[in-house]
Amino acid sequence: xxxxxxxxxxxxxxxxxxxxxxxxxxxxxxxxxxxxxxxxxxxxxxxxxxxxxxxxxxxxxxxxxxxxxxxxxxxxxxxxxxxxxxxxxxxxxxxxxxxxxxxxxxxxxxxxxxxxxxxxxxxxxxxxxxxxxxxxxxxxxxxxxxxxxxxxxxxxxxxxxxxxxxxxxxxxxxxxxxxxxxxxxxxxxxxxxxxxxxxxxxxxxxxxxxxxxxxxxxxxxxxxxxxxxxxxxxxxxxxxxxxxxxxxxx
Numbered sequence: 641x642x643x644x645x646x647x648x649x650x651x652x653x654x655x656x657x658x659x660x661x662x663x664x665x666x667x668x669x670x671x672x673x674x675x676x677x678x679x680x681x682x683x684x685x686x687x688x689x690x691x692x693x694x695x696x697x698x699x700x701x702x703x704x705x706x707x708x709x710x711x712x713x714x715x716x717x718x719x720x721x722x723x724x725x726x727x728x729x730x731x732x733x734x735x736x737x738x739x740x741x742x743x744x745x746x747x748x749x750x751x752x753x754x755x756x757x758x759x760x761x762x763x764x765x766x767x768x769x770x771x772x773x774x775x776x777x778x779x780x781x782x783x784x785x786x787x788x789x790x791x792x793x794x795x796x797x798x799x800x801x802x803x804x805x806x807x808x809x810x811x812x813x814x815x816x817x818x819x820x821x822x823x824x825x826x827x828x829x830x831x832x833x834x835x836x837x838x839x840x841x842x843x844x845x846x847x848x849x850x851x852x853x854x855x856x857x858x859x860x861x862x863x864x865x866x867x868x869x870x871x872x873x874x875x876x877x878x879x880x881x882x883x884x885x886x887x888x889x890x
Contacts, residue, residue: 647681647684647685648681648685649681649682649685649686649692651681652677652678652679652681652682652685652692652696653678654678655674655675655677655678655681656674656675656678656679656695656696656699658674659671659672659673659674659675659678659699659700659703660675660699662674663675663699663702663703663706668703668706668707671703672700672703672704675696675699675700675703676700678696679693679696679697679700682696688723689723689726689727690723690727691723691724691727691728691734693723694720694723694724694727694734695720695734697716697719697720697723698716698717698720698738698741700716701713701716701717701720701741702741704716705741705744705745710745713745714742714745714746717738717741717742717745718742720738721735721738721739721742724738736784740787743787743791747791779811779812779815781807781811782807782808782811782812782815782822783808785804785805785807785808785811786804786805786808786826786829788804789801789802789803789804789805789808789829789833790829792804793829793832793833793836798833798836798837801833802830802833802834805826805829805830805833806830808826808829809823809826809827809830812826819853819856819857820853820857821853821854821857821858821864823853824849824850824853824854824857824864824868825850827846827847827849827850827853828846828847828850828868828871830846831843831844831845831846831847831849831850831871831875832847832871834846835847835871835874835875835878838878840875840878840879843875844872844875844876844879847868847871847872847875848872850868850871851865851868851869851871851872854868855868
């Protein structure tokens with residue numbers, strides 16, 4: 641029998657949708673009121689171990705995240721993750737999304753070791769979801785490798801970071817071809833690791849590849865091209881070869 645009145649699933653869904661829209665409009669307090677109402681109805685009608693409940697909580701956590709309430713957000717994300725694993729199983733897209741949300745919060749509060757564990761788990765989920773060929777051709781695996789590489793770089797584990805970034809680059813090239821913004825971004829990240837290692841020759845090779853690709857794809861006025869140009873310039877400066885002439889080819 642359909643549920644009616646203020647405690648119907650449709651009403652709960654309307655509150656959640658309204659909350660999401662208000663959040664996108666930059667009205668977090670109003671958004672949280674509606675999301676809380678939707679959550680309460682879902683809890684009353686469905687119980688706590690339901691995907692609708694987990695996603696409503698996750699939406700509230702995203703808004704609290706934007707407000708800087710990191711400890712509260714982390715607690716909610718971890719609860720949501722446990723619910724999703726219970727409902728969907730370990731190897732699901734929803735679980736990977738929650739793990740990435742936890743990683744973002746851990747990054748903001750500087751808990752990089754814990755962040756690395758979460759990203760590695762998210763990578764395992766992506767691989768399990770996509771099957772044996774995932775490492776060769778799926779973008780979600782490339783993104784997980786890139787995220788893991790970023791944490792490893794922050795931890796000073798440069799060789800491991802290079803391995804992750806290189807895997808991400810290989811997948812991006814297979815999926816998108818040799819000339820794509822994601823490929824340029826991977827070259828840039830690899831170049832940044834080599835710069836940290838003070839391997840300036842390899843840093844220049846990768847950063848210049850990124851710059852040239854961004855110039856071709858985006859044009860000389862794009863902000864990413866300016867960033868790429870600055871990255872190349874900084875390496876030249878470190879090599880003692882920096883001059884007033886920009887190392888940019890148009």
